[in-house]
Amino acid sequence: MTGSDEPDRADFEALFHQAPCGYLITDDAGHITAVNDTFVRWSGYTRHRLVGSTLQSLMPVGDQILYSTHCIPQLGINGSVSEIAVEIIHADGGRRAALLSASRSPGSGGQPAIVRVIVFSAHERRMYEKELVSAVRAAEESEARRAEAEKELQRLALHDALTGLPNRAGLKAKLDAVPGTGAQGSGRLAVLFIDLDHFKAVNDSLGHSAGDELLVSVAERLAKAAPDASAVARLSGDEFVVVGPFTGPGEATALAAELLEILSTPIQIEDLEIVTSASIGVAAAQGEGEGLEELVRRADIAMYRAKELGRSRWELHEPAASDPTVDRLRALGELRRGINEGALRVHYQPRVDLRTGRTIGVEALVRWQHPTRGLLPPSEFITMAEESGLVRPLGAWVLGETLRQADSWRREGRGGAGLEFAVNLSARQLSDPELVTMVEGALQLRDIDPSHLLLEITETALMADPDAALESLTALRNLGVNLAVDDFGTGYSSLTYLKKFPIDELKIDRSFINGLGSDSGDSAIVGSCIDLAHAVGIRAVAEGVETSGQVQTLRAMGCDLAQGYHFARPLPAPALKEWLDAHGDGEPAIA
Amino acid sequence: MVETVTSAVSPVIRRNNVTISGQADGPVMLFAHGYGCDQDMWRRLLPYFSDTYRLVLFDNVGAGRSDVDAYDRDKYASLDGYAADLLEICDALELEDVILVAHSVSAMVAVIAAAREPQRFSRLVLVAPSPRYINDLADGYVGGFSQEDIEGLLASLDSNYFAWAEALAPMAMGHPEAPELSEELRSSFCRTNPSIARHFARVTFLSDTRPMLEQVGTDSLILQCSDDLLAPPEVGSYVHEHLERSTLVQLQATGHCPHVSAPEDTARAILDYLSAST
Structure with a gap:
């Protein structure tokens, strides 16, 4: 290497002054002590104007804050900053985008620290970055709006619009x-x-x-x-x-x-x-x-x-x-199981001809052999069955079982043969379009003469929908089945209606029979009912007959049939068979 | 000697990257860095105190090596969120009779914290404080800036968005005169998440903590710099007037960060104040 190859001081000065970017030397506070020609030319100020003033003073206020809060402490602690984006205010008042890098040499002895600064023009890059940043900001805002909309949607889904409370x-x-x-x-x-x-x-x-x-x-x-x-x-x-x-x-x-x-x-x-x-x-x-x-x-x-x-x-x-809802549901479940698993029983109560004293038929009455509560009468569960619709399978079962029993007694002969079997129909069954088919099928299954079957319908059920009832009853009557109006006197049926229905029997409600002989009003009602039945050409039947006095009165009034504890309570089939055999064959049930 | 503080002590320690050094048995000095930097900003000041005091430093959430995921825009929408963090740090470490040294915007965080829990602090040292940066023409308050200036700052932050995005900041090719810094420190120092920096700038420069000054009864030192763009002399006087039991000291140091540019003078002023008032 020769001496002529070494760059001399003039070369370094040329490098400093004609470098392709701005060079400045400042103190810790930013006071400019030296500046190259490139920066002087690029900024538009005179060298005289620049030296002695601070570098920050060439920047807009925002950049000044940035320089004070970020760059000066970084230079002090870290010794350098690089590519800080700032703007330099040109002598013409316009702003020039620039990147600023600097490094600091701490002072030693009496020498103060010096900061060497390079400033690049960064117009193109700044434009490009501005676009990118605004895209980023737009994306952030759109994301924020999306999140906000989602939050609002969720709020709406979880809140009641009227009161603003959670739903x-x-x-x-x-x-x-x-x-x-x-x-x-x-x-x-x-x-x-x-x-x-x-x-x-x-x-x-x-x-x-x-x-x-x-x-x-x-x-x-x-x-x-x-x-x-x-x-x-x-x-x-x-x-x-x-x-x-x-x-x-x-x-x-x-x-x-x-x-x-x-x-x-x-x-x-x-x-x-x-x-x-x-x-x-x-x-x-x-x-x-x-x-x-x-x-x-x-x-x-x-x-x-x-x-x-x-x-x-x-x-x-x-x-x-106890919780009524739960109780009811539990009971319904038990009843459904009871129907399916054979917990229902049919008991039979004799119906006696008041003139001859002979038993001419029985009324089939359902009982529920409850697993814990014992043998339950219909009053304990029929309403529930009616309300739930379980009454249809229940009613069908009672009819089928009664006819099975009728068939069985017919085969055995003696007291059980030739009886009329009365079976209750509920209001719900009456409106069941399958009712007639069901009854017909049950009769055919046991080959029972339809005239040996009497279906009882309460007055209330009849009056609930008289037109539909009339239709059903007519169809049943056409099968040859006999029909009775049960609990008569408790509803509000008029004679007109009674005449319209194809019925064969009027069963006077037990509450009136109770008062027979003691309550003149009841006696009058019972008498009227009997007269009414006869006026339209049908039988009058008394339920709940308990005393021989009631029997005497009813007979005197011309009542046709009677049933009640006075004759026999409802009995299981074998017990009834015994009772029939004892009272059968012309042996009058009436003492 | 640096005490080991594990995050097992409290999630607060991890969140604010709390570090402890100095004398374990000494009186506590808690340092709160200001806007634009992190706890490393105190580096040049600490040697003047480490022989006597227990030094507790931390990073504001969003700065330095704090847990950036803990940055909740709602919580940090006002300086109250930062004050709550500062008090949680005191609580987690069971700090008592704390000498709280706070710079720039954190000086006002310190004011809020001292108003909340006066018993926690024995002294406040407020370096270049300003309770409001924007002039308030209505009552003649001079903060030094207009609303437009602050908008300009936000634009400047945007200009540096990509440079500050993590891992993108290139280092200067040489820093021959700073051999004491490790590479790791250099790359982390004053690292800033650009989005957080922008939000923090807005919160900082639009805050108005003037009403809080009168609620503080703690002894305090106000260090006023020369030629401080962010805290002109009028602001220092204002804080002094409204802060009961305050002492105002004018430093020769110029700029906004005397603890960086003139650590010896700054430390001397603080030590003089502490010895005079004890």
Whole structure:
């Protein structure tokens, strides 16, 4: 290497001044001590103007803050900064985008620290980055808007639009989110089920907007009065719940009492002062694992009891207390099993001709051999069977069993032969389009003469839908089956109707027979019924005959048939067979 | 000596990247860094205190090596969120009679914290504080900036978005005069998540903590720099007037970060104040 190859001081000066970027030297505070020609030219200032002033003073205020808060401490601690994006204000007032890198040499001895700065023009790059940044910002904003929309959608799904309270789903979500109050471990959770009294009347008389206003007011009052740790929700219509942790049922019912008081404050709606009241059911969790659904259901039951007991009050659900809904469902299940598994029995009560004293038939009466409650009469389960529709299979079974028994006695001969079998039909069976087919099939199965079958229909069932009843009865009559009106006198049938129906027999209700001889009114009714039956050409039958005096009176009145404990109680088939054999073959049943 | 603080102590320790050094039995000095940097900013000041004091440093959430995932825009939408963090750190470490040294915006975080839990702090050292950066023409308050200036800052932050995005920041080719720094420190120092920096800038420069000053009864030192763009002399006077039991000291150091540019002078002022008032 020769001396001529070494760059001399002039070369370095040329490199400094004519470098393709701006070079500056400053002190720690940014005061410019030296600046190259490139920067002087690029910035438009004179060298004189630049030296002594601070580098930051060439930047807009935003960049000055950035330089003070980011660059100076970084230079002090780290010794360098690189490619900081700033703007330099040109002497013409315009701004020039630039990138700034710098490194700092700490001072030593009496020498102050120096900072060496390079400034690149970065116009193109800045434009490009600006576009990218605005794209990033737009994406962030659109993402934020999407998230916001999603949040709003979820809020709508979980809240009731009218009152802003959580709905059923929202309540569940809210409770799931709070540890210790979720479906698990709800040891001290209690539910207050609040239902406004006579809310429908407000809607009907003042209109729905007034009703809505009332609901909003109730929601506000509940939300304000409920403890902080609890949740208030609107389940539907005028049903609200307050769910939260309580020390026990006492605290929950105290809140219920307080809420009743708060809700009874009159409010002004459309210039009218409306006084509301509510009924509240309270249920407190029994232990671990009792879920919200179950608690709400129990609180609902208690709320109904509060309504039944006169409204504007609270009731606490006692889980030990019997629950009518559950009882009913359990009983229905048992009855269904009973029908399928042969727990039903048919007992037979003799029907005696009052003129001859002979037994001319029996009435089939169903019994339920209940697994725990013993032998139950129809009064214990027929209504339930009727309401649930179980009465159809039940009725079909009773008819089939009775005809099977008729067939059996017919084969045995003696007292059981030639009897007329009376079987009860319920209202529901009467409206069953399959009824006639069912009866016909049952008769054919045992090859029983239809005239040996008497179907009894209560007066009430007959009057429920007289036209349909007429149709069914006519079809049955066409089969050759005999028909009776049961419990006569308890309904409101008129003679006109009675004449319309193809019936063969009128059974006078036992309540009138009871009063025979002691109550002149009853005697008159029974007498009239008998006369009425005869007037339209049918038999009159007395039920529930218990004394020989009643028998005498009925006979005197011209009543055709009678049944009751005086002759025999309903008996199982073998016992009845014995009774028939004892009283049969012309042996009068009447002493 | 650096004490080991594991995150097992408290999630707060991990969240704010709390580090402890100095004398384990010494009085506690808690350092709160300001806007734009992290706890390493105190590096040049610490040697003046480490022989006597127990030094507790931390990063604001979003800065340095804090847990960036803990950055919750709602929580940190005001300085209260930062004050809550500071008090949680005190609580987690059971710090008592704390000398709280706070720079820039954190000086106001310190004011809020001291108003909340006065019993926790024995002294406040407020370096270049400002309770409001924007001028308030209505009552003649001079903060030094206009609303437009702050918009300009946000634009500057945007300009540096890509440079600051993690792993993108190139290092200068040489830093011959800073041999004491490790590569790892260099690359992490003042690393900033650009989105958080922008949000923090907005919160910082639009904050108005003036009403809080009168709620503080703790002894305090105000360190006022020369030629500080962010905290002009009027602001220092304002803080001094409204902060009961405060002492105002004017430093020769220029700029906004005297603990970086003039650590010896800054330490001297703090030590003088602490010895004079004990």
